Amino acid sequence: MLPGVAQPAYVQGTLDTLLSADGSVDPxxxxxxxxxxxxxxxxTTGGAPDGGGITEIGAVKVRAGExxxxxxxxVNPGEPLPPFITVxxxxxxxxxRPAPPIETVLPxxxxxLRGAVLVAHNAPYDVGFLKAACAKHGYPWPAPRVLDTAALARRALTRDEVPNRKLGTLAHFFRSVVQPNHRALDDAKATVDVLHGLIERLGSFRVHTLGDAIEFAKAITPAQRNRRHLADGLPHVPGIYVFxxxxxxxxxxxxxxxxGKRVRSYxxxxxxxxxxxxxxxxxxxVEAVECAHELxxxxxxxxxxxxxxxxxxxxSKYPERVVWLKLTDEVFPRLSVVRRFGTDGATHLGPFSSRRTAELAAAAVYDAVPLxxxxxxxxxxxxxxxxxxxxxxxxxxxxxxxISPQEYDLRAAAPFRTATSGDPGPVIEAIxxxxxxxxDKQRxxxxxxxxxxxIALLRALIRMQRLDALTRLPEIVAARRDDKGGWEIVVIRHGRLAAAATSPPREHPRPTLDAVRLTAETVLPGPGPVPAASAEETERILAWLDRVDTRLVETSGDWVSPARGAARFTALLTRAESAASTQDSTVRLSVTDRSYDARSLRL
Known part of the structure; x- marks a missing residue:
């Protein structure tokens, strides 16, 4: 439904019943x-909804057993009635013949149906015919919640109790006053008794709400059914949950x-x-920890x-299991895969999530410089x-x-150092x-x-330079509007989330901002591009800061990246990744079109 567009009364009534005060669906x-x-x-006349017609409609409205x-x-279907339907x-x-057509009956x-939950036995069949009729005659379908008594019976009753889930069998089992006879209103009345009988059964399965009943009717495991109560009482706010x-x-x-909604979905x-x-x-x-906002x-x-x-x-199970490429501190340096970012001042590249990825990046360096x-x-x-x-x-x-140590450093080691902290252009161009x-040799x-x-090398260079630019800053305070009129506020220190808060709607955020800065975690600087947090945490923060609606409030220092740094090769990386994902064998056109490279190197 489009906002601001008036809907028919029956549509709006259904929506009003199913929407909570804040506009979210909460069955x-x-x-x-x-x-x-x-x-x-x-x-019906039989067949599929798009090829058959409705001949009779019966409906009973009930609440609390009354x-x-x-x-x-x-209903005149406007087509011949098959003889077997008459039988x-x-x-x-x-x-x-004198009955009204469906387009007259539908309003x-x-x-x-307005404001009610639709119940039917083998509901997809009945709903399919109604939706097809609405579509054919230009009536918007109100999309009510639907409960299928046949599906409920499959979950709530055993084969020892009923041999099948036919309406007649269930009506007999629940001692319905009206027995189904293939006439719409009588069958609807029989289904009412079946529904009430099933609802009495649902309590033993911890099913007490409409949402529980709708989900119970679906195919869920015994573990899901028996643990459903774990979601009871959980708050409907941003945060984390721990099973x-x-x-x-x-x-x-x-x-x-x-x-609450997320845990219930399990x-x-x-x-x-x-x-x-x-x-x-x-x-x-399930333990819930409320948070100020999504970040x-x-x-x-x-x-x-x-x-x-x-x-x-x-x-993210083992974020500490990262590795780095280290340029060793020797007369003739070499690349070494290490577990920790050293404090000896040596040049590092990373972090990498696996040794294999680090070795791929090292191989790219070997393709470019004679280390x-x-x-x-x-x-x-x-x-x-x-x-x-x-x-x-x-x-x-x-x-x-x-080769002398000086010449070796100039030809082999210096280009790698420059690539990690500044311009990787010469290394990338050599690759x-x-x-x-x-x-050219068709290899x-x-x-x-x-x-x-x-690809492995470019990812590492771009990632490290982005991380390093942020983690050098002692503090960044940033904010963005939330959907309730308040402000999501974060305090970031050396790439680590030191504090978070949300200001009240329609109030100036400065008091909240000042308070959250005073209570923010103290974060000390350290070596490397991720001195105070995991790389994943800092990258999540960067993604939040990169959003177009995020505003920088204060920074202590300049947030800068190298002017001719690795970020200018982002487009080249995207193109190479796309070619690799499609297994494009035309490597030259996919990656090394020289006009493209020249443009990327000048960015």
């Missing part, structure tokens, strides 16, 4: 006892803008992950996962036999003293030239391998 808040149901049954109203009419229902063409029926085991161990940590048919079903079996309670929830989630390593969290790849500790006094790379011209053979050479598989290395 879980409506108890079954307080819900108004319209139990409906249709008789009948409020009835609706019943024959089945007793409805004849003579009975239908009254939709008004009768805990009997010994209070965290099993799973998640975040949401609406804790107990619905939409949750199909096997590991979540296993987790729910072990969970005994604080994201950061707290990352920190809790890092602190506790919950067994059912996969992503030695051996692990020996070389001495200026003693010569060491050269390896095969020296014979191939891929290494200047410092082991045999074929692109190598891809060009391989492409496309090798060129694609070099392209993969280039």
């Amino acid at each position: 879980a808040a409506v108890s079954l006892a307080d819900t108004t149901f319209v139990v409906l049954d249709l008789e 009948q409020l109203a009835e609706f019943g009419t024959l 089945l229902t007793g409805i004849t063409e003579a009975m239908l 009254a029926l939709l008004e009768f 805990r085991a009997a010994d209070d161990r965290p099993l799973y940590v998640g975040k949401s803008n609406d804790i 107990f619905t048919a939409s949750e199909k992950r096997p590991r979540m079903s296993e987790m729910l079996t072990a969970a005994v309670r 604080e929830a994201e950061v707290r989630e990352l920190r809790l996962i890092a602190a506790h390593s919950p067994p059912y969290n996969r992503r 030695r790849q051996c692990n020996h500790k070389l001495s200026l006094r003693t010569r060491t036999p050269a390896c095969a790379l020296a014979e191939l011209g891929r290494c200047p053979a410092p082991c045999e003293h074929e 692109l030239a190598r891809i060009d050479t391989l492409s 496309y598989e090798e060129a694609a391998t070099v392209r993969s290395r280039l």
Whole structure:
């Protein structure tokens, strides 16, 4: 529905019933006892909704076990009535000839449905015919909540109790006053008794609300059904939630803008992950931690996962397991994969999430500059036999003293240092030239391998320079409008979220901002591009700061990046990633179109 556009009364009434005060759909808040149901049954000419017609409509409105109203009419389908339908229902063409057509009946029926939950036995069939009729004759479908008594019966009744879920079988089981006879109003009345009988059964399954009943009717696991109560009482605010085991161990940590709604979704048919079903079996309670806004929830989630390593969290489970590429502090430096960012002043590149990615980036560097790849500790006094790379011209053979330390540093080490902290252009251009050479020789598989290395290197360079620019700042205070008229406020110190708050709607945010700065965490500087937080946390903060609606309030220092830094190769990285994802074999056109490269290098 379009905002500001008047809707028919029956549409607006349905929406008003299902919307809470803040405009969000909240069926879980409506108890079954307080819900108004319209139990409906249709008789048709048979076939599919788009090829058949409605011949009779019967509907009964009930609430709290009491009948409020009835609706019943024959409908002229405008087409011949198949003989078997007459035999089945007793409805004849003579009975239908004076009946009103469906386009005349629909307004009254939709008004009768207004503000109620639609109930039917095998509901998709009846709803399908009604939706098709509305679409055909230009009536907007009000999209009411739908409850299917057949689906409820499949969940609430066992095969020992009823052999099947047919309406006649269920009506007999629940001792319905009216037995179904393939006439719409009688079948609707029988379905009312079936509905009431099923609702009595639902209490033993901890199903007490409309939302619970709708989800219960879907295919959910016993663990989901038995643990549904864990979502009771959780707040509908931004924050994190922790599923805990009997010994209070965290099993799973998640975040949401609406804790209660998100946790409830774990107990619905939409949750199909096997590991979540296993987790729910072990969970005994859910702990909620309210947060000021979404960014604080994201950061707290990352920190809790890092602190506790919950067994059912996969992503970010081991954020401490990052590696770095280090240019060693030797006479003839080399690249080494290390676990920690050192404090010896050596040049580092990273962090990388895996050793394999770090080695890919190192291979890209080797494609561009003649850094030695051996692990020996070389001495200026003693010569060491050269390896095969020296014979191939891929290494200047410092082991045999074929190059001085000064020249080695100028040709091999200095370009890497410059690439990490400033302009990576010469290194990137050398890699692109190598891809060009391989492409000229039609060695496309090798060129694609070099392209993969280039992607790993560019990602690392762009990421590190972005992180480093932010984490150098002792403090940033930023804010953005929320959807309720207040301001989301953050205090960031050396790339770490030090405090978060939300100012009240329609009030000046300065008092809240001043208060949150006074109570913000003290964060000390440290070495490297992520001295005070995980790389993931700082990247989440950067993404929040990059939003167009975020405003910088105060910064202590200049937030700057190298003028000719790695960020100017973002477009090249995107193009290379796109080519790699499609397995494009035309490596030259995908990555190294020279006119494209020239433009990117001048950015």
